[in-house]
Amino acid sequence: MRLSQMLFVTLREDPTEAEIPSHKLLLRAGYIRRIGSGVYAYLPLMWRVLQKVSQIVREEMNATGAQECLLPQVQPSELWKESGRWDTYTKAEGIMFSLKDRRDRSLALGPTHEEVITAVARDMIRSYQQLPLHLYQIQTKFRDEIRPRFGLMRGREFIMKDGYSFHTSEDSLKQTYQDMDRAYRNILRRCGLDFCAVEADSGAIGGSGSQEFMVLADAGEDEVLYTPDGKYAANVEKAVSLPPDAVASGFTTYQKLETPNTPTIATLCEFLKCSPTQVVKNVLYQAVYDNGITVLVLVSIRGDQDVNEVKLHNQLTNAASRYGGKALLSLTVPDPETQAKWASKPLPLGYIAPSLEDDYIISDNKQIAPKFLRLVDHTAVELQNLVTGSNQSGYHVVGANWGQEFKLPDLVADLRKAKKGDRSIHDPSQTLESARGIEIGHIFQLGTKYSQAMGATYTSETGEDLPLVMGCYGVGVSRLAQAAVEQSYDKDGIIWPVAIAPYHVIITVPNVSDNQQMAIAQQLYSQLNQAGVETLLDDRNERAGVKFKDADLVGIPYRIVTGRAIKSGKVELVQRADHESSEVPIEQVVSLLQQKISQSL
Numbered sequence: 001m002r003l004s005q006m007l008f009v010t011l012r013e014d015p016t017e018a019e020i021p022s023h024k025l026l027l028r029a030g031y032i033r034r035i036g037s038g039v040y041a042y043l044p045l046m047w048r049v050l051q052k053v054s055q056i057v058r059e060e061m062n063a064t065g066a067q068e069c070l071l072p073q074v075q076p077s078e079l080w081k082e083s084g085r086w087d088t089y090t091k092a093e094g095i096m097f098s099l100k101d102r103r104d105r106s107l108a109l110g111p112t113h114e115e116v117i118t119a120v121a122r123d124m125i126r127s128y129q130q131l132p133l134h135l136y137q138i139q140t141k142f143r144d145e146i147r148p149r150f151g152l153m154r155g156r157e158f159i160m161k162d163g164y165s166f167h168t169s170e171d172s173l174k175q176t177y178q179d180m181d182r183a184y185r186n187i188l189r190r191c192g193l194d195f196c197a198v199e200a201d202s203g204a205i206g207g208s209g210s211q212e213f214m215v216l217a218d219a220g221e222d223e224v225l226y227t228p229d230g231k232y233a234a235n236v237e238k239a240v241s242l243p244p245d246a247v248a249s250g251f252t253t254y255q256k257l258e259t260p261n262t263p264t265i266a267t268l269c270e271f272l273k274c275s276p277t278q279v280v281k282n283v284l285y286q287a288v289y290d291n292g293i294t295v296l297v298l299v300s301i302r303g304d305q306d307v308n309e310v311k312l313h314n315q316l317t318n319a320a321s322r323y324g325g326k327a328l329l330s331l332t333v334p335d336p337e338t339q340a341k342w343a344s345k346p347l348p349l350g351y352i353a354p355s356l357e358d359d360y361i362i363s364d365n366k367q368i369a370p371k372f373l374r375l376v377d378h379t380a381v382e383l384q385n386l387v388t389g390s391n392q393s394g395y396h397v398v399g400a401n402w403g404q405e406f407k408l409p410d411l412v413a414d415l416r417k418a419k420k421g422d423r424s425i426h427d428p429s430q431t432l433e434s435a436r437g438i439e440i441g442h443i444f445q446l447g448t449k450y451s452q453a454m455g456a457t458y459t460s461e462t463g464e465d466l467p468l469v470m471g472c473y474g475v476g477v478s479r480l481a482q483a484a485v486e487q488s489y490d491k492d493g494i495i496w497p498v499a500i501a502p503y504h505v506i507i508t509v510p511n512v513s514d515n516q517q518m519a520i521a522q523q524l525y526s527q528l529n530q531a532g533v534e535t536l537l538d539d540r541n542e543r544a545g546v547k548f549k550d551a552d553l554v555g556i557p558y559r560i561v562t563g564r565a566i567k568s569g570k571v572e573l574v575q576r577a578d579h580e581s582s583e584v585p586i587e588q589v590v591s592l593l594q595q596k597i598s599q600s601l
């Protein structure tokens with residue numbers, strides 16, 4: 001492609017709309033243009049990058065035996081009602097764009113395709129003989145994200161590869177899951193990315209696990225906790241660890257003490273001269289289920305620890321059936337305004353005990369569960385002679401014990417947020433470190449959640465009708481492309497990994513009115529393209545300095561300059577990554593570049 005004929009517009013200044021380097025660079029170098037919030041045009045250079053990423057994804061997927069298809073983006077609401085996700089996706093998370101057609105039927109723009117693929121499987125898979133089966137697609141997804149940002153990193157319209165596999169057994173599912181783990185590692189390695197695979201939250205579906213593939217970068221929206229020995233890495237949402245040991249309590253007799261102005265752990269510990277590890281704090285949450293029922297939740301946890309709200313969310317989803325619900329719509333810390341809607345009297349905030357009486361909840365509203373749902377984290381269960389609230393403002397109790405002064409709640413669970421510096425469970429001599437990560441892919445053992453809800457069954461070898469066992473696997477194609485930039489740039493611009501660069505080579509003609517410079521450039525341009533080296537020709541009538549700046553900004557791996565050296569039958573070859581430059585005899589250029597490029601693919 002000749003730059004003089006291309007839609008090629010670069011910006012000297014950083015666009016104000018962009019916050020992180022990769023977003024700025026893709027805008028400045030003319031790869032993308034913002035059309036609306038979270039909605040971007042992929043311009044010709046970007047489209048080439050995206051097609052290269054897609055092709056690598058496709059090759060690695062096909063190599064596992066998965067088959068490509070294309071599913072509809074417009075999805076009938078009925079399917080989402082069958083799976084039970086219509087309300088969560090349109091109301092609770094509100095992440096799904098929904099619309100009405102001219103006949104007043106509800107539709108949605110696909111944020112993901114479990115429902116559609118399960119409907120296909122229900123119609124077409126009859127027998128165990130058709131299994132296992134794995135279908136995937138590469139397609140635009142729509143999600144009405146709360147905070148679209150960072151360009152392609154979190155768009156409202158983006159490209160994803162999503163695949164869904166069907167099996168007769170968990171073992172068969174695990175096999176495909178392993179194949180996908182390998183395929184995803186190959187994809188990221190071939191795209192030139194540094195990444196790590198981490199244990200991920202599987203939501204309340206349970207299943208036997210899920211794994212995310214993270215590109216480590218400061219701009220990442222996820223936190224990863226890992227050990228230096230490389231044996232443990234997990235998303236903080238899912239991470240587990242050993243809490244610091246609790247200091248033994250000196251309060252050997254049970255007492256209620258006046259503790260004025262001590263509503264926080266810090267003020268209380270200062271006043272009582274005790275360690276936060278001896279305190280049980282009781283945190284209030286408000287949960288709303290999909291049937292409209294509000295449940296007040298009291299979580300007891302050790303004073304020096306924090307609640308992991310993802311873990312809590314999963315526990316509350318598991319408890320949904322107790323309240324006649326299926327899904328949790330929201331989980332919040334009640335503010336004074338919402339408290340006023342359910343509290344029958346002022347709460348002893350900052351002084352709450354695990355035994356906070358249920359009569360704090362108004363009794364005449366059918367939409368509000370009349371009792372607190374009480375949960376306790378393991379860290380709090382283990383404490384003896386503990387310090388906690390007394391349900392009276394300005395007073396705490398000390399020397400209390402579960403089973404004596406306080407009844408241990410029925411729900412004992414891991415609700416604690418693991419953090420940097422904690423000891424690891426697999427080897428307590430290892431301490432957790434923290435890094436930011438960009439989630440590029442997620443592989444997931446779904447089990448029978450969707451097949452059961454939607455009646456997708458097959459006939460087994462023994463003639464039984466059984467629900468299909470499913471897995472799902474997603475890669476953010478457009479996010480991956482931008483993450484590659486976030487990992488590889490310098491002060492001059494983008495440094496594309498060769499495998500996904502829009503072009504391999506750019507030929508810069510310093511002076512287009514010099515016939516000899518142009519002739520050699522034209523000759524190399526056609527020879528390189530013929531040899532399969534994807535080459536751009538900068539034949540614009542611009543100053544050499546402008547062209548060099550643009551070439552660096554756009555990030556093409558190799559630049560050829562038909563400048564002074566042509567007098568001695570050579571051209572200058574500059575490597576974008578390190579600006580290393582050498583003079584190469586013209587007749588050797590094609591073979592040398594072919595060799596360099598094939599080495600880095």
Ligand code: ATP
Binds near residue numbers: 155160476478
């Ligand atoms: P996130 O936690 O970042 O919102 P997710 O867990 O909702 O992502 P999945 O449903 O697992 O994402 O989708 C698979 C992949 O699609 C993700 O790993 C990510 O790479 C990509 N992806 C998800 N949401 C977006 C988005 N809004 N913009 C660009 N890519 C996205």
Ligand code: MG
Binds near residue numbers: 439442
């Ligand atoms: Mg995910």
